Amino acid sequence: MRVRTLLLGAAAAVAIAPAALAERGSDGEVKIIYWQAPSTMNPYLSGGTKELEAASLVVEPLARYDQDGNMVPWLAESVPTVDNGGVSADLTTINWKLKEGLLWSDGSPVTSADVVFTWKYCADPAGGCAQSEKYNDVTDVKAVDDLTVTVTFGVPKPFPYGPFVGAQAPIIQAAQFADCLGAKAPECTDANFGPMGTGPFRVTEFRPNDVISFEANPNYRDPDKPAFATVTFKGGGDTASAGRSVLETGEFDYAWNMQLAPDVLGAMEAAGKGTVVSAFGTLVERIMINLTDPSPALGDARSTKAHPHPFLSDPAVRQALSMAIDRALLVEIGYGAAGKPSCNVLPAPAIYKSTANDGCLVQDIEGAKKLLDDAGWVPGGDGIRAKDGVRLSILYQTSTNAVRQDFQALIKQWWSEIGVETELRNIDASVFFGGDPGSPDTFQKFFADVEMYANNFDGTDPEAYMANWECKQAPTPETQWQGNNMPRYCSEEYDALVAKMAQTGKLEERAELAKAMNDKLMQEYIMLPLVDRGRVSAHSNTLGGVVLNVWDSELWNVADWYRTKTQ
Amino acid sequence: MLNYSIRRLLLAIPTLIAISLIIFLLLDLAPSDPTANLPLTIPPEVREKIRQSLGLGDPIYIRYLLWCKQFFVNEPLNILEQWFGWGSGDRLRVLSWQTRSPVVDLIVERMPQTLWVVGMSYVVGVLIALPIGIISAYRQYSWFDQIGTFVSMVGFSVPTFFTGVLVIVIFSVWLGWFPSIYDTTHQVTDWESFLFQVRQMIMPVAVLALFNAAQISRFMRASMLDNLNQDYVRTARAKGLRERTVVMIHVLRNSLIPVVTVIALGVPQIFGGAIITEQVFKVNGLGQLLIISIQGGDLPTVQTLTFIFAVLIIVFNLVADVLYGILDPRIRYD
Numbered sequence A: 001m002r003v004r005t006l007l008l009g010a011a012a013a014v015a016i017a018p019a020a021l022a023e024r025g026s027d028g029e030v031k032i033i034y035w036q037a038p039s040t041m042n043p044y045l046s047g048g049t050k051e052l053e054a055a056s057l058v059v060e061p062l063a064r065y066d067q068d069g070n071m072v073p074w075l076a077e078s079v080p081t082v083d084n085g086g087v088s089a090d091l092t093t094i095n096w097k098l099k100e101g102l103l104w105s106d107g108s109p110v111t112s113a114d115v116v117f118t119w120k121y122c123a124d125p126a127g128g129c130a131q132s133e134k135y136n137d138v139t140d141v142k143a144v145d146d147l148t149v150t151v152t153f154g155v156p157k158p159f160p161y162g163p164f165v166g167a168q169a170p171i172i173q174a175a176q177f178a179d180c181l182g183a184k185a186p187e188c189t190d191a192n193f194g195p196m197g198t199g200p201f202r203v204t205e206f207r208p209n210d211v212i213s214f215e216a217n218p219n220y221r222d223p224d225k226p227a228f229a230t231v232t233f234k235g236g237g238d239t240a241s242a243g244r245s246v247l248e249t250g251e252f253d254y255a256w257n258m259q260l261a262p263d264v265l266g267a268m269e270a271a272g273k274g275t276v277v278s279a280f281g282t283l284v285e286r287i288m289i290n291l292t293d294p295s296p297a298l299g300d301a302r303s304t305k306a307h308p309h310p311f312l313s314d315p316a317v318r319q320a321l322s323m324a325i326d327r328a329l330l331v332e333i334g335y336g337a338a339g340k341p342s343c344n345v346l347p348a349p350a351i352y353k354s355t356a357n358d359g360c361l362v363q364d365i366e367g368a369k370k371l372l373d374d375a376g377w378v379p380g381g382d383g384i385r386a387k388d389g390v391r392l393s394i395l396y397q398t399s400t401n402a403v404r405q406d407f408q409a410l411i412k413q414w415w416s417e418i419g420v421e422t423e424l425r426n427i428d429a430s431v432f433f434g435g436d437p438g439s440p441d442t443f444q445k446f447f448a449d450v451e452m453y454a455n456n457f458d459g460t461d462p463e464a465y466m467a468n469w470e471c472k473q474a475p476t477p478e479t480q481w482q483g484n485n486m487p488r489y490c491s492e493e494y495d496a497l498v499a500k501m502a503q504t505g506k507l508e509e510r511a512e513l514a515k516a517m518n519d520k521l522m523q524e525y526i527m528l529p530l531v532d533r534g535r536v537s538a539h540s541n542t543l544g545g546v547v548l549n550v551w552d553s554e555l556w557n558v559a560d561w562y563r564t565k566t567q
Numbered sequence B: 001m002l003n004y005s006i007r008r009l010l011l012a013i014p015t016l017i018a019i020s021l022i023i024f025l026l027l028d029l030a031p032s033d034p035t036a037n038l039p040l041t042i043p044p045e046v047r048e049k050i051r052q053s054l055g056l057g058d059p060i061y062i063r064y065l066l067w068c069k070q071f072f073v074n075e076p077l078n079i080l081e082q083w084f085g086w087g088s089g090d091r092l093r094v095l096s097w098q099t100r101s102p103v104v105d106l107i108v109e110r111m112p113q114t115l116w117v118v119g120m121s122y123v124v125g126v127l128i129a130l131p132i133g134i135i136s137a138y139r140q141y142s143w144f145d146q147i148g149t150f151v152s153m154v155g156f157s158v159p160t161f162f163t164g165v166l167v168i169v170i171f172s173v174w175l176g177w178f179p180s181i182y183d184t185t186h187q188v189t190d191w192e193s194f195l196f197q198v199r200q201m202i203m204p205v206a207v208l209a210l211f212n213a214a215q216i217s218r219f220m221r222a223s224m225l226d227n228l229n230q231d232y233v234r235t236a237r238a239k240g241l242r243e244r245t246v247v248m249i250h251v252l253r254n255s256l257i258p259v260v261t262v263i264a265l266g267v268p269q270i271f272g273g274a275i276i277t278e279q280v281f282k283v284n285g286l287g288q289l290l291i292i293s294i295q296g297g298d299l300p301t302v303q304t305l306t307f308i309f310a311v312l313i314i315v316f317n318l319v320a321d322v323l324y325g326i327l328d329p330r331i332r333y334d
Helices: A002-021 A049-055 A112-121 A183-188 A189-193 A238-246 A262-269 A296-301 A315-321 A329-334 A365-374 A400-419 A463-469 A493-502 A507-524 B002-029 B044-053 B060-084 B105-139 B143-157 B160-174 B189-226 B229-236 B243-272 B275-281 B286-295 B299-329
Strands: A027-032 A061-066 A071-073 A095-096 A136-143 A148-153 A201-207 A213-214 A232-233 A274-289 A339-341 A385-387 A394-397 A421-427 A448-453 A529-542
Touching: A027 A238, A027 A339, A049 B243, A112 A136, A112 A148, A112 B002, A183 A189, A183 B044, A232 B160, A238 A262, A238 A274, A238 A529, A238 B160, A262 A274, A262 A529, A274 A315, A315 A365, A329 A339, A329 A400, A329 A529, A385 A448, A394 A400, A400 A421, A400 A448, A463 A493, A463 A507, A507 A529, A507 B143, A529 B143, B002 B060, B002 B299, B060 B299, B105 B143, B105 B189, B105 B243, B105 B275, B105 B286, B105 B299, B143 B189, B160 B189, B160 B275, B189 B243, B189 B275, B243 B286, B243 B299
Parallel strands: A027 A232, A394 A421, A394 A448
Antiparallel strands: A061 A071, A095 A148, A136 A148, A201 A213, A213 A232, A274 A448, A274 A529, A339 A529
């Protein structure tokens, strides 16, 4: 292992030298494969990751996140803060200043008018902008001069970096999209498929859901970059074949989202043509616990606050369920290097990570049994624990996915060891996550006792994410079952913490609040985090400069990619 | 025959309208949501807005009539106007929800690779199947027949997602002869690029051809066997005709009648693409378009594609019937 690391280091050292001398377009073609094919190049019309990342080669935000989650200025000169005077003291305005001399790929200058237009485009209520969340509470965006814009919020924003930051909210060209506002947005096919951009590449041909061809942007701000003259961005197929094309046949240089069984991926990597890279963000696979009664007998009141759950409302049962799980084994079987056991629903960035709950890392079947015994849940004749006629029998649902079904089987086994009966159910992902109020099988309706899925948040600020478990976020029939509070958790204390965070500007204090919220959810066992899932990608050994980023588009630094001359 | 064809075509119109309505209702009543595949970080209010902007807020009959108008009126009028330069031809077309671009353009863009790969595999399959069927029947229970039966059983029962991946592992990963990923942007301009096109088509075409050939060779064999024992064959032989003439002219011609209709009925499948094979080799043709549209809840695309398939099936049913009449003088429809 050490020899290999040394060799890699040596290869990298050799590789860096030619990179410094590279000029634009000198390294030919780079081929990227995404096993889900992008449907459009306009990130505002599709919230999908594949579209955001494809578009990130072309359109860029004012600031974005680097691989450590730090905000770095991108089209802006610097990141405005209260300290440098860019953000007003009352936290309601933020001033962005564009870098000087920026050009669109058609040669026209980038001005503050483009920034203002971007907001108008996404804020138009008839447009169905998929990123309108980023522009929440923005009341006005004004161009102060050609390079400066002022964003005004209707409420104090302790974290004012929603608009124009990250791959989700890039700047689009006003001239190109001028006639595409509101209901007209989907009709501008040419603009949506080939947006003008400031990024290192521009679109030469877009075949929706198939392949995109790019060439180096002649007006890119760094005259020596990008090193590649063209990019072929192929989409479609499946994860295994995308991995194979990079790691085994070497036809492609970069493959995205290699969610494969660890042994399969390891065997592919052993072919020696490519390297698997992973990085960890905020994506946590978790089991949500239904605190309300999902019994079909309740009719319309099913899974609503009107009826507490017959046994999961007992904290001892929830804790026992958590203690029975061997998270390390789950990681080993399901994710390998792409996962690590997690005891927090908020696992990153580092300043938000709590260490108060790490006890969950060790499986404790005996402890779980004792806990249930002490709480009065005693095994019946069939080995299933019961109290006052209530049996510990759980319906456990999740989406259809090989790893999730493995997890279900393992967890069912552990739970049976502590005397809990489990019935498993899996639902097609498009139905489960579909949110169709007419379907009984959505994860919002939660007509089951526990359910498992993964979730994360964009960027690095957890405020909106932690607010998911506010009382009012619980899905109910009155809200058409919309809402993120799947456990139907309702705590005044928690809501107070959420409200406090919305008014706190200091980073350290925000971190304390976020940790407190995380700990409260963990220590009450409202949800059982299982695995912190990383992003896994694969790149060819001849491709240099890849820095995997979980906080922004994976292709964020594609301008710095180059072909290594060794090999 | 002409009267019959016209009558059938007229009858096809109400049938197709009924089919389009049934498809629409099936798709609409099935649980699917165009925003289902978006990341969970996109909040429900935004999802609702997206659904509204796609027109999902309208009642079902309005959406159906709108699709009918866009597909039956706007699309043909746009094409006519653009051809003859009458007007701007910019009526609202059927827009895909995933790509927000006209569905018909997507179909046109994907037609070439589907026709090349799936169409070619059909042709190759037929070319392999006919001789195998003929020889197998003529030398029934010989070793050739046994092997032919075995190969067609394998071709018929082993799914393409298995054979496809198998040939990729053998020929792309181990031997490195052929690319495992089909390049849809590749253009044939000279000998060199033609060879590349052949190389990238070999594996998907071979996999699909095996499947097609298996089916058709069994039909061919059965039909030949039916005819070989007929009285007219004995008569032909008694007249002293050469064995070659007996088999290749008398028996083969008569045996081809049912096979031709089977082949004609299979043609719409070419346009339907080969969903699995296209996915395995990343051909990204019509089959792949259909499956990702289904996964993405892209109703206008699924509706338009399945409707076009319905049209093709009805048309080729008619073609098969007409061909049958032409080939077999005993059959008359009028």
